[in-house]
Amino acid sequence: MQANARRAWVLAALERHEGELVRYAQRFVGDLHAARDVVQHAFLRLCDQDPDELQGRETAWLYRVCRNRALDWLRQAGRLQAMDESDDLSLQRCAAESSDPAELAERGELSDVLRSLVDRLPILYREPLQLWSQGWSYREIAEVVERTEGNVRVLVHRAVKALKENPQVAAWTTETAGSK
Numbered sequence: 664m665q666a667n668a669r670r671a672w673v674l675a676a677l678e679r680h681e682g683e684l685v686r687y688a689q690r691f692v693g694d695l696h697a698a699r700d701v702v703q704h705a706f707l708r709l710c711d712q713d714p715d716e717l718q719g720r721e722t723a724w725l726y727r728v729c730r731n732r733a734l735d736w737l738r739q740a741g742r743l744q745a746m747d748e749s750d751d752l753s754l755q756r757c758a759a760e761s762s763d764p765a766e767l768a769e770r771g772e773l774s775d776v777l778r779s780l781v782d783r784l785p786i787l788y789r790e791p792l793q794l795w796s797q798g799w800s801y802r803e804i805a806e807v808v809e810r811t812e813g814n815v816r817v818l819v820h821r822a823v824k825a826l827k828e829n830p831q832v833a834a835w836t837t838e839t840a841g842s843k
Contacts, residue, residue, distance in 0.1 A: 673709055676706070676709060677706055680722060680725055681702060683797075684702045684725060684726070684729050685698050688729050688732075690782075690789075691737065691790075692733050692736055700736075701729055701732045701733045701736060702729060704728070704732045705725050705728040705729045708728050709724075709725065720806070722803075723803055723806040726794075727806065727807050727809065730790070730807060730808065780826055780831075781826070784822055784826075787818065788818050788819075788821055789822065790808060792819055794807065801816050801819070
């Protein structure tokens with residue numbers, strides 16, 4: 664591929680994906696500047712790739728590179744938690760935390776509560792859930808997080824279940840269902 668065509672390919676990918684990748688990386692690292700560095704790393708790596716080898720899988724490839732770089736950043740900063748399924752205790756803790764749901768609904772903070780609950784999920788569950796909620800297929804998520812499609816389905820299911828079991832969410836969904 665000619666240099667101009669490769670440059671146009673990278674710039675098109677940058678225009679299409681930079682914003683969403685920065686948000687994705689920021690959820691990992693919790694810092695906008697670090698997230699921008701993570702994304703910059705991914706696009707620098709993209710410059711070295713052959714577009715024919717990626718064959719339309721640029722999006723998943725970029726997310727995977729961002730994910731790996733973000734995990735490296737967390738490891739270096741000493742902020743990486745274990746990412747195995749023994750984090751079920753963290754899921755249970757997330758489900759058990761509560762506050763008065765009527766008060767939360769009155770103040771219009773349910774989306775903030777949900778965002779906070781999702782942020783407290785172990786990264787093992789949070790990452791697939793966030794991609795799934797953005798409309799990604801299980802196959803696409805599996806490619807990014809380097810797990811099987813079946814495992815991704817289980818992780819998303821467990822994350823949604825933990826959110827539903829949270830007293831705040833359970834009370835809100837019961838109220839909403841009762842008012843219909």
